[in-house]
Amino acid sequence: MKKLGSLVVCAITAMGIGVISAPAAQAGCQGLWTPWGGGQRCDDPIDANGFFQRCDTGGAFGFSTPPQCYQVDANNLGNNQPWIGP
Template sequence: MKKLGSVVARAITVIGIGLIGAPTASAGCQGMWTPWGGGQRCDGPIDPNGFFQRCETGGAFGFNTPQQCYQVDSNNLGDSQPWIAP
């Protein structure tokens, strides 16, 4: 069990390092967690056209994934999670 805790701690550290350059502090963020690692989802402010930028990071077993950012239409979320308010 101690080894699992060490892996999780390293994953969190790597994820934290990967968050450098993440959206501004005005963005709303939410942590994501799985038994193998975690990450973070951050949403920027909604623009006048109803779009916002969503950035996600993640990691597992001490390896992180590159930050993925994309535009989301707040008026048509489809299968997307709701906007995270700042």
């Protein structure tokens, strides 16, 4: 029973850390954070060639994934969501 109590305390601590360390939303970003997880998508400004860099992050229970960044053609979005402007 003591192990179960320790596990519960660890889970609550991890959730608390996730809430405390969640980054604030900024211009050019959209996201949703809860104590159980969430994510954020940020777009850089569109460059002279019509491209922008998009970075997606996510996480659950206080553990974050590294940002996944890629180039998007603003003139041909294909299956991508529209640009998130600052």
